[in-house]
Amino acid sequence: MARLGWIEWAGERMGARSAEGKLALRVTIAAALAYAVTRIFDLPQGYWAVITAVVVVQASVGGSLKAAVERFSGTLAGAVYGGLVAAFVPHGSDLSLGLAIVAAVFPLALLAAVRPAFRVAPITSLIMLLPPTGQAIGPLASALDRVMEITLGNVAGVIVSLLVLPARxxxxxxxxxxxxxxxxxxxxxxxxxxxxxxxxxxxxxxxxxxxxxxxxxxxxxxxxxxxxxxxxxxxxxxxxxxxxxxxxxxxxxxxxxxxxxxxxxxxxxxxxxxxxxxxxxxxxxxxxxxxxxxxxxxxxxxxxxxxxxxxxxxxxxxxxxxxxxxxxxxxxxxxxxxxxxxxxxxxxxxxxxxxxxxxxxxxxxxxxxxxxx
Incomplete structure (x- = not known):
């Protein structure tokens, strides 16, 4: 009986938070969908697609579209610029890496300050210089993978927002x-x-x-x-x-x-x-x-x-x-x-x-x- 009462209480609480429960369900489905797609394409850094899908899904379809556009534009700018810095600016030593980080981050940080839609660009650019996977497969290939993964995450997030208990x-x-x-x-x-x-x-x-x-x-x-x-x-x-x-x-x-x-x-x-x-x-x-x-x-x-x-x-x-x-x-x-x-x-x-x-x-x-x- 006590267990049944707890279940009823939990059901009442979830009913009072139906909008929040639907959002949580959409986020979970988007993450699972993004993960499945990255396995199909065998992407080496597929976790970025999963993270992006979680970030993109918002309380409404319009909010998800905004998050997807901002995430993609910021990632694209950061990946392209960061990939170029990683390819053409030497960063084999601690000092040169520090200088490369300054070159990779400052212009995009300024861009993000002026245009908040690009706030993820400095982060993406910085990641181009730091992860061992990017160094192993090359900066340009790493940038391409990053854009593909973020794109898949955006697509998964928007599709789930449109089709799974959509909130206009x-x-x-x-x-x-x-x-x-x-x-x-x-x-x-x-x-x-x-x-x-x-x-x-x-x-x-x-x-x-x-x-x-x-x-x-x-x-x-x-x-x-x-x-x-x-x-x-x-x-x-x-x-x-x-x-x-x-x-x-x-x-x-x-x-x-x-x-x-x-x-x-x-x-x-x-x-x-x-x-x-x-x-x-x-x-x-x-x-x-x-x-x-x-x-x-x-x-x-x-x-x-x-x-x-x-x-x-x-x-x-x-x-x-x-x-x-x-x-x-x-x-x-x-x-x-x-x-x-x-x-x-x-x-x-x-x-x-x-x-x-x-x-x-x-x-x-x-x-x-x-x-x-």
Whole structure:
């Protein structure tokens, strides 16, 4: 029974980390495939193909393509240049070897500093001078073998990324975007609580802001990989850039709402606005949560009619304060706070409408390409 419980616990843990488990499986299959191919071709330094396959396989196909291109371009540059240095620069003694290492590494290190895609080039160039296998078969033959091995590793990694439980970058992007949107719902609730009850939500804000920034960074990184997949014609998903741009705009709108809500409303103003503000809060929070689900599953976005109606009511109530004798004697900054809040919510509505449209684009594409993961 204890053993069965441990198995169930392990299954639950793996289920909670399904994306990580799929990545681990792809990496393992890519390594085994690369090893098998090197044995077929009887490559003397086949372990480099296995290492490359492990390095190339990333969380998405777009990421794997990027890693493969960078690994190949860096290896090719390092192998060619390092092979030339090994062939034509004497390095039989310790001193001459040291000078050859400087000649082999410095130009490529400078290249890698300017173009990070070539960061493996200095390593490959250095290896051309050092391994005994390279000295035994000759520098040029060693360089050729190295390029062949890295190429095989790249091919194995990309093939596995495409065929074994493939994770498209746009899927990772929409999942990260969905997380950011759902966190924004919590952020809005913290702001409204601060506006109506004082700085009780500060602890929540300190937790939510880093989480939202992290989710946006993940979405942005995945968007770069999704754009690479589109350029490689591996997906027909919409252009990811508008979605990321809109997410940041919504984030900026919430920051504006937070600034307007940084102090509690005066009692007379709160008494007038609290009912409409509560309805607006509930409608906006529900819309954000439903929108996050739509993004996560790439389905049609929710209807925003309730949110629009609640915002209209709140705006009318805020405008009516101008002629209210009970609040006319309040400080000017109190009125400024109310109208700043109204303006921020109006901007939030505009960008939220844009986010709904971006969500619909992905839903339409998902229906048009149901076989695409």
């Amino acid at each position: 970058a746009h899927t990772l992007m929409t999942e990260a975007a969905a997380k950011a949107v759902s966190l924004n719902a919590g952020l809005l609730s913290a702001f409204i609580e601060e506006l109506t009850a004082g700085p009780k939500g500060r602890t929540a804000l300190q937790t939510l802001h880093p989480q939202i920034r992290s989710a946006l960074k993940k979405a942005e990184a995945a968007a770069e990989e999704a754009a690479r997949e589109r350029r490689s014609h591996l997906t027909e998903a919409p252009d990811p850039e508008p979605l990321i741009r809109t997410l940041y705009r919504v984030r900026h709108d919430l920051v504006m709402i937070g600034r307007a809500a940084s102090n509690p409303l005066p009692a007379p103003v709160l008494d007038r606005l609290k009912p409409s503000l509560a309805v607006l809060h509930e409608a906006a929070r529900d819309l954000l949560l439903d929108l996050a689900e739509a993004l996560r599953h790439r389905k049609q976005p929710p209807d925003d009619t309730a949110f629009r109606a609640a915002l209209d009511v709140f705006t009318r109530e805020a405008e009516a304060l101008r002629s209210d004798a009970l609040v006319r004697d309040l400080p000017a900054h109190s009125f400024g706070q109310v109208f700043a809040l109204s303006f921020a919510f109006e901007q939030f509505r505009k960008n939220l409408t844009d986010l709904l449209a971006r969500t619909e684009e992905f839903a339409v594409r998902a229906r048009a390409s149901p076989a695409e993961p």
